[in-house]
Amino acid sequence: xxxxxxxxxxxxxVLALVGPNxxxxxxxxxxxxxxxxxSSGRLELADADASPIDAAALSPKEYAMRLAMLTQxxxxxxxxxxxxxxxxxxxxxxxxWLGTDPDGPAAIKRALELAxxxxxxxxxxxxxxxxxxxxxxxxxxxxxxxxxxxxxxPTNHLDLRHQADLLDLIRGLADDHGVAVGVVxxxxxxxxxxxxDVALLVEGRIVATGTPREVLTxxxxxxxxxVPIQVRDDEDVLQVRPLPHCLHRTRRxxxxxxxxDALIA
Numbered sequence: 566x567x568x569x570x571x572x573x574x575x576x577x578x579v580l581a582l583v584g585p586n587x588x589x590x591x592x593x594x595x596x597x598x599x600x601x602x603x604s605s606g607r608l609e610l611a612d613a614d615a616s617p618i619d620a621a622a623l624s625p626k627e628y629a630m631r632l633a634m635l636t637q638x639x640x641x642x643x644x645x646x647x648x649x650x651x652x653x654x655x656x657x658x659x660x661x662w663l664g665t666d667p668d669g670p671a672a673i674k675r676a677l678e679l680a681x682x683x684x685x686x687x688x689x690x691x692x693x694x695x696x697x698x699x700x701x702x703x704x705x706x707x708x709x710x711x712x713x714x715x716x717x718x719p720t721n722h723l724d725l726r727h728q729a730d731l732l733d734l735i736r737g738l739a740d741d742h743g744v745a746v747g748v749v750x751x752x753x754x755x756x757x758x759x760x761x762d763v764a765l766l767v768e769g770r771i772v773a774t775g776t777p778r779e780v781l782t783x784x785x786x787x788x789x790x791x792v793p794i795q796v797r798d799d800e801d802v803l804q805v806r807p808l809p810h811c812l813h814r815t816r817r818x819x820x821x822x823x824x825x826d827a828l829i830a
Contacts, residue, residue, distance in 0.1 A: 581749075597715060753786070
């Protein structure tokens, strides 16, 4: 359960939700996507030139044309190709009676390219690796063509190259296309690199919001995660790393002392 949460996902900006396991990050994101019912409060959507509207007033189809979410748990649909799965993202745009979608082919092509799965388009999805399938479902979300994109731990199952590509894609969607991006991240260094704004959750409450430098401090993170955490500010980027228990206990041997000093230096 998440209590007393107030957040804004803004056009052209990336909001990262971080915090320990069980702190409510995914629950909050799913509430924003209307996958969880709100017990109280209000969820609003607004265009730049329009007053906010209550999201509850929109039909599922209308909401899906404005917001897409990549969830953690997704099926592996047997008997479907990558292109067919990506095309599922166009469902909200199809007309009611004829099922036509004039913009669909171009949107699907663009989504395949952005997620770097064009070469997999004709492959059955049940033959893909976990990382490949992750990118296919991301492409399906991109094919929706929404102004708001929510991503729940999107770097899971991805190797280092594709993690870097995904972070670049997230920044590009915000910077070049004005998409409002909300993303749950476990890697605090990823949050420091990609986010304009960070919300830190602990035990179902938002305990801090602001820029990465404002939120990702040693004192705040050490308290939130319950272990000593070191934060280095190397001008262009923050570097966050926990100190393993064996290194922050009382020094026992010269080897441990040397390793600890090397890590902190």
